[in-house]
Amino acid sequence: MSIGFAVLSLVPLTLAFYIPALLGTATLKERGEAYRVKAAILFAVGFGGITLVHLILRSGSAVQIATTLGVSLVQISLALALAAFTVYKLAD
Numbered sequence: 001m002s003i004g005f006a007v008l009s010l011v012p013l014t015l016a017f018y019i020p021a022l023l024g025t026a027t028l029k030e031r032g033e034a035y036r037v038k039a040a041i042l043f044a045v046g047f048g049g050i051t052l053v054h055l056i057l058r059s060g061s062a063v064q065i066a067t068t069l070g071v072s073l074v075q076i077s078l079a080l081a082l083a084a085f086t087v088y089k090l091a092d
Contacts, residue, residue: 017079020046025083047076
């Protein structure tokens with residue numbers, strides 16, 4: 001039961017990460033190779049901004065910051081996977 005609650009608590013932030021992931025993936029997929037820099041900026045600003053706010057709200061010890069960064073990396077990976085799946089399905 002507690003595992004279910006832990007997974008459900010990760011969903012809102014994963015959805016927040018999904019927005020810059022979707023924008024960056026769509027830019028990269030639809031525009032081609034010349035838009036890699038723009039997609040990288042979208043990823044960096046989007047993911048960095050959300051992670052920064054998350055760290056500010058959960059400021060504490062070094063262990064808490066490391067845990068927050070680790071969880072954020074997992075959520076970013078999941079958001080990128082969902083965005084890639086969405087963009088590739090919409091493009092076909």
